Amino acid sequence: MATLDSKIPAGSLKDKWTNHKFNMKLVNPANKRKYNIIVVGTGLAGASAAATLGELGYQVTAFTFHDSARRAHSIAAQGGINASKNYQNDGDSVYRLFYDTIKGGDFRAREANVHRLAEVSENIIDQCVAQGVPFAREYGGLLDNRSFGGAQVSRTFYARGQTGQQLLLGAVSALNRQVGLGNVKLHTRREMLDLILVDGVAKGILVRNLVTGEIEKYSAHAVILATGGYANVFFLSTNAMNSNATSIWRAHKKGAYFGNPCFTQIHPTCLPIHGENQSKLTLMSESLRNDGRVWVSKLKNDRRAPGQIPEAERDYYLERKYPSFGNLSPRDISSRSAKEVCDEGRGVQGGDAVYLDFADAINRLGKKAIEEKYGNLFEIYETITGENPYNVPMKIYPAPHYTMGGLWVDYNLMSSIPGLFVLGEANFSDHGANRLGASALMQGLADGYFVIPYTVGDYLASQKPSLVETNHPEFVKSETELKDFVNRLLSIKGKRTVDDFHKTLGRIMWNKVGMARNEKGLKEAIQEIQTLRTEFWKDVNVVGSGNDFNQTLERAGRVADYLELGELMAQDALARNESCGGHFREEYQTEDGEAKRDDENFTFVSAWEYINPGTWNLHKENLEFESVKLSQRSYK
Amino acid sequence: MSWFNTFFNSSIGKKFFMGLTGISLILFLKFHLVNNLSLFGGPEVFNTVVKNLESIKPIVRVIEVILALIFLIHIFNGLRLWLENKKARPQKYAVNGSSKNSTVYSRTMVQTGTIVFIFLIVHLRTFWMSFNNIGVNGITDHKYYEFVAASFTDPIYSGFYVIAMILLGFHLNHGFQSLFQTFGWTHKKYTPIINIIGTVYSVVVATAFAIIPIYFLMKGGN
């Protein structure tokens, strides 16, 4: 098996990035305009990257399948963004943020990457404030912070419950400025469907114009994917309806290794499922756990209304099991605990939900204070459920939320394909086996604003300025294949709808590749997914044509990819014979039901190489820990 | 003066001039009303007021020209806005939900304005032309009061006046607070007061103007 070169710079942990920035090659300012860079995706990572590269003088072409850059799903992040500013004087530091993130990720992330993330976290806040992002402030006019799961310091910056929105609008404003100045060409309503390699190097992409159905070809010196995560493989997740894996999956099939595909995060505070026609799950910000107390009845199948369950018969199970972190325990632990109590039959009305109760906080702080902090979240809750959380405890249940896995990248965020860079949730890099709250926004912006502008320059400095023509045989070949793919989907004319397949896949994934996995279930899942995939290509019905606006066709292509990706996730979960972070294998747990890592055999990143449908090669990148000592993660 | 053209023809500029002319007309109405109310003082008082105005005719003429210009700009911009705004939505909604999100006064400025404009023509023809001895209905011996009283004995004519004044009230009710918004003069503390003043002003002006024909109609012409 090949070993992967992570290109981690030499030197002590805290000097790596500084030294590396100095050692990297630069592109002369006058030469930058000779280089074309494609950026796919306009979320936090994509928008910030495209804007910054445009500012530097590169010719940037940005793509989004949305009607506007601002719609990217980063917009929905509620809680906040971490930074080691230590404005609260409560003992925060770059090293502590680094350590918390490594530990939160259950020691399955690269030390060097995470340290860099913690280092640039401070610049992000400065940058966003300069852009006019209206963060929450104290009465004295300085920035306010809140605490978040998995940390004992207050380092989370926030803008009410809409931090992702404000940060994205900030990044998109920077992007819009570059579009206005002509440095970035932005193509909306375009979905990337293939990556073009010339002599093994990424040189362009094919996109489908979602309005006209045309396949368009774009060539560049480097391709950056910032297309987000793949939690929609579960059908029901907190991701947006259109969030998908297609860009990274097509790149994976062209040779980009997929890192840790089984590391998925199940978010503990989502609204429970209401019925069959449910289309997605709604997240309630984790920040609610700052003041809400999670509990269920001590009795099984307790049908009483929450108000009628006396204090003595309530089980505040997080506070009981993890006294020091309590309701702020990391996401994986909180989610799994919720599933455990519900599996015991102690969920709300014996079903799949637990209470998140604000009665104590309202008594302690007053309704007004709670309203100020969580007013909009409470409103959202009431709009959706018809229940008022000021009077009745919220009902929550875990839901797939974030995928730590993604395309494998080296320290420079370059994938195993030269010239292909991957940023944000789309890569696997910084969160290990579990992401801490308020860290996704941090990573997306770190990658886009402060990492890629350096590393892509280093790469381009060694590239010739001549551009591959879009009539190059590789482009033509790929275009033909893509048209065939579309035609094939349209010509099956079977009996089952695309959503039907997606829902079936989602159920398999949730039941067998979800919060808790075991060998038997995973093997079954692989079988079932393979069967479902065959069935899909025989019996799916994609109505409409390929020459116009066709949302069914868009979804069909994405589901076809999920049907392959789902299998890889199961394969990866099966190969990883340990429990860590979001990956919980029932066979590997401590006596009190905690995840049991196997550091001796599994301190590596799984990087999967695609061979053909259903066949992958596993490459391992061993993780070296120099600064932290691997320990059993304990939040007790 | 290209900056002026840019401003005058911008969406906000057009509204600015609507507001500017609007507030001028509001001020004029106040002056007009005060003069009219002298009718309640009887023939002598009213006729003296008009005579006094006669004595400063050159000044009155200048003001009238300015007033006419203000009206023209107001009407020109109003029509321009109406036509352009219609074009901004070529296809109408099948179900019109506007009653659920806005007041009837605010949506009908063109309609109320048009009727007030028609009223204005009729009004000028009846009174302004007569008072100035233009055309057929010349007034002799400064018997302005008597002329007014006689004019309002026609119930249809008086009825039209009353309706026009009610619509003028609607027009003012929106226009008054709207011009503050257009000028950007909004304030957390004062805007609610301005809105109340606007409504009170509209009601007072419309009622006071409307009372005159009703008064003479009921009085029976003398």
Place this chain on the structure above:
Amino acid sequence: MSGKNINLTLKIWRQASPKAVGAFAEYKISISPDASFLEMLDEINDNLEKKNELPIAFESDCREGICGTCGLVINGQPHGPIPKIATCQLHMRNFKDGDTIWIEPFRAKAFPIIKDLVVDRSGFDSILQTGGYVSVNTGGVPDANAIPISKDIASLAFDAAACIGCGACVAACKNASAMLFVSAKVSQYALLPQGQPERYQRVQNMVAKMDELGFGSCTNTYACEAECPKGISVTNIARMNRDYIKASITANPVD
């Protein structure tokens, strides 16, 4: 939570392409009151696809009321009858058994229809590209706490910045005016110290673009505020008017 299904008649605008002639089509459905409005449309589409008919094109993404993608005019009101929510947050429990619901796209010259209920709102981005930003490059900015901003001002700026760019203001306005959208962005920067250097140039550029794109003028009916899913206030429009007038009369005009 779940109650009895309700039966509805839907009149939905169908239009095959931008140039095609559209018309209303009628659909019947029985749906759980706990379903969202868009889940109800999903279900109709599912039934249509099963019958091999073309599903109704409509857009949505986050379905949490923040991305601004969805937007339908429901019985004459953008985002439906419930104030301060986006279409995706509207739930069927707000309708009664036997109701007839008219569903139309946002209608405006500046928002041409792409298909059925999908419209092109890219004009909004064109406006933002002329000035909806603070001109700072990445890096080289002062420490985040170097500029204290009063909590009230930050809060007002946030209220304006909360706009989701859905276009309901344009759809609701009888003049299809974009003033609420544009003024929200202008206000955010006009309130904050970071926005001051470009304050007056910005407002002129953005208004010029807005006018060029064929949005109507504001006649202060305030339908926009009433229908805005985020409750963006028309005081932002006043603030923009003030800045624009000041810029037009005092500062240099736009080239």
